Amino acid sequence: MKNKSFRLLLMLAALAVFVLAACGTDKKEEPAKDGDSKEGETAKTEDIKFLSLLTGGTQGTYYALGGTFADLITEGTGIKTTAEVSQASAANVTGLDTDKGQIGFLQTDIAYYATEGEFMFEGKKVDSISALGALYPETVQLVTIGKSGIKTYEDLKGKKVSVGAPGSGTYANAEQLLEIHGLTMDDIKAQNLDFGESVDGLQSGQIDAAFITAGTPTGAVEALNATADVYIVPVGEGKADALIEKYPYYAKDTVKEGTYGLKEDIETVSVIAMLAVRNDLPEDVVYNMTKAIYDNAEKISHAKGEFIKAENGLTGIGIPVHPGAQKYFDEVNK
Structure with missing residues (x-):
């Protein structure tokens, strides 16, 4: 009985030494790589x-x-x-x-x-x-082609309009500009297309207009101008001021005559x-x-x-x- 108790004590002592050794061991952490860091920490x-x-x-x-x-x-x-x-x-x-x-x-x-x-x-x-x-400045451009007959925002009602890729800033701009002109996404046939897809859609007639928010001249619109008569729909009179009053991060902007072959300056808005x-x-x-x-x-x-x-x-x-x-x-x- 004494031998069994002695062996048990030895086993417990050995286990205690092992646990203490493990607790005392310094843990080595992998350094952040490729810019990754733990939340709240600055990468080295x-x-x-x-x-x-x-x-x-x-x-x-x-x-x-x-x-x-x-x-x-x-x-x-x-x-x-x-x-x-x-x-x-x-x-x-x-x-x-x-x-x-x-x-x-x-x-x-x-x-x-x-x-x-x-x-x-x-x-x-x-x-x-x-x-x-x-x-x-990033100009909000409502792009269409001459044969569409779209000359104002109000003309968009019932039309197929690209409002930007899902999750894009263009979508937000489209929604706010429609709103300030008395329209909603429900008034148009909204299409979630990126710039390249929008140009393809305008060329093929699959869509009637496209919102494109980008610095001008925009490559996608320049490409469209090579094969079609590009028209940028102007923001309605007084609408830019109303938009800026409600959303102060906008500013008035102009797509200059000659850009995309335009025959006159087109008044619109921009963000940065x-x-x-x-x-x-x-x-x-x-x-x-x-x-x-x-x-x-x-x-x-x-x-x-x-x-x-x-x-x-x-x-x-x-x-x-x-x-x-x-x-x-x-x-x-x-």
Whole structure:
């Protein structure tokens, strides 16, 4: 009996030593890779090996600029950056929030909705993103072709109209412009198409008009102008003021005569294109990204490059600015 008790004590003692040893062992955690970090933590600069820049459809301005921006960021930070095709603004918010991308093109209105939990982000407030900087005006273009007979917003009633890809900023713009003209999505035959699909639909007659929110000239619309008589439907008289009063992130804008072969200026509205980043990117990385873009704006061959200036970098930004970007703009805009 004594031997059994002694053996039992030995076993318990050995077990206690094992447990204490296990508890005292230092745990080794895997470092964040490719820009990933635990929620609420900032990634370490040395652990970031790759960055994804979320753009838009292949025929939009975001994508056209994205390749150049990715090259500038790669050169300026030493971190390989790749431009990725996406469904644009609202989808890019989700992509940033889920870390599918670390940098993304957004419209200023969509960025505001996301961080405030409004409109398409109602009940889904996003607090993981901040602004890198403003870029250029994004013109809301209601595109049709001459033979459609559409000359005003009111003419859209009962027509097949592309209102943008699901989750895009274009959809929000379409809904708000229809509203200010006394229409709703129920008054039209709404089609969820991206820019390229919209152009194909207009060329084939499958749709009658398309909302396209992008910097002008937009590649997709230029392509359409090569085969059809493009017409941009103007915002109704007094409607721009009413829209801006209700949604102050809009501004009056003009598609100039000669663009897409237009024979006169067309009055419309615009929002502002911006770049956003994940909050957990290190300050020095975002500083270098911001510097790489704004210090090298002359290397941007797209027509919208002329608007990308450090002095305008915080214009129209309605969300918090990343500390790295703020540091850059504070330095250059003294």
